[in-house]
Structure formats: structure tokens, C-alpha cells
Amino acid sequence: MNIKRSIAGLMFLGIMLTACNASTEKTIPIKHVVEIKQMLFQPAELQVHTGDTIEWINHDFVDHDITEEKNHEWSSGRLTNGQSWKYVIKKTTSYFCSIHVVMKGKIIITGE
């Protein structure tokens, strides 16, 4: 009896694990890195899934920020050399550096 139960339990566990794996693999949010160097966001355009985290790292010796372009909905504030900032993107967004207004970037949501 015990052995049968154990086997059934193991099988159930196996099924559950497989199911979990299958359902989570697609939606696990990942982190993307945008490097700021030589006065550019690199890459300037990035495709991500909803809920992914974007991390910007400033490699320049001048300060930069990352600011939502249209309505200034969000902003990182000043990042000095070596500082980084993370943000979870929920919709396709154009952003810019409000210190150097010609520096622009875009995050494009490609799916769930």
C-alpha cells in the first residue's frame, strides 16, 4: 500500500512540476540592460515582454537621466558615472534624457 501511494504521489508531483514549468517558462519576466555610453542609449530600441525589467547603466562621465518622453510620467533622476536604475515597463514607451534632450530611446512591448 505504502509503495503504491508513494508512486502515485511521485507521479502527481511529476505532473505538477511539468505543468508548472510549462506554464511559467513563457511568462518569467527577465531583465534587459540598456547601456548609456558616448551620449547614446545602447540599444536605442529594445523589444521586451510586459513585466520585464529594464536596467540602464550610465558609463559616461557626465550625468544622464531616463525620463518618459511624452508626459514625463516617470524619471530615474540624475545618474552619475557607474550608477544604474531599474524600471518595469508595462507599455510601449518612448523615453529621453531630460539633461541632454536629443538623447532618445524606445522600449517596445512585443507580447505577454
Place this chain on the structure above:
Amino acid sequence: MYWHNFPAKQTFLAKPVKTKIMKIKKTSAALTFSAFLLFTVPLLAQNTPALTDPEIASVAVTANQVDINYANIALKKSKNASILEFAQTMAKDHQGVIDQAVALVKRLNVTPKDNAVSKKLNADAEKTKQKLNSKSGKDFDKAYIGNEVAYHKAVVSTVETVLIPQSQNAELKGLLQQVLPVLKTHLGHAMMVESNLSK
């Protein structure tokens, strides 16, 4: 004084000599090449000031300080938000460049040395400051941003064609190469502010 003898437009805005080697025919190649040596070498020598590393360091610090001084005038006189934001960026970024340059010359044990180019920069800046100080309101904003466009164009050209090629020390050259995209971004920013002003 020394810098008055220096050809005004040629010192700061030295343009690279264009040679149309593509059009040279094979048969006359040797002859043309000697002509090229005869004519372009003296031209280069006349147009481009020859600077040592301590002189390049002095030009770099002076050029940045001049733009900080312009920015400080704008921060006092302007009421236009995009002018004020631009001037704040200029003051902060150009101070950043000076800090980098000063740290580097200290580390290299070099003393920046005054020269014809840095003296001319200061002399021109005096005249520009007087002009800016005599204006107010929208006239000031236009004059300030117009000068920023022209000044950054001139500095970009000097860094590209004089300071970077003539730097002997690799770290000094490297710093100037890092500064170049900053200056180009400032130029783009200034042109954007200028075109929005005239709308």
C-alpha cells in the same frame, strides 16, 4: 601681443585640407605626388597650430571654462525654461570635463601651458560676454543660443582636427575622444533650442 599676429580664422577653425587624389591619373601620379607634397605640407603648417600636450590641456580647460561663463550669464539673465535647462547642462557638463582634465594633468604631472589658441579663446570670449551682457529678454536668448551653436561647432572642429590628432599622450587623447560626443550632443541640443525659439 602674440595672439594678434595669429591669423584669426585659421587658428581655431582649422579645416582639413581636401585633396582629390581620386582624380589623379596613373601616368602623372609621381609628378602630382611631388606637387601634393610641395603645396599641402606648407598649407597644413600655416593653418593648423602645432600644440604640445601641456598646451592642449590648457586649450581644453579654457574652452570649457568659456562655455561655463556663458552659461552663468544665461542663468542670470534668461527667463526661458529651455534656455535655462540648456545652460544648466552646459555648466554641469563642462565642469565635468574640466574636472577630468585637471585630474589627468595632475596624474601625468603636466602643467597646462598658455598658448596662441587658448589666448585667442579668452580674447574672443571677452567680446562675446560684452555682447551678451548688453542684451536682454528674447534678444538675449537668441544671441546666447546662437553663440552656443557657433561655439560648439568651432570647438568640435578644433577637438577633431587639432587637439585629438596632436595629442601625444594616449590618456589625453582618450579623454578628448570621450569629450567629443558630449560636445556633439550639446551642439544638437543647442540647435534644437534655437529652432524652437524661432517658432
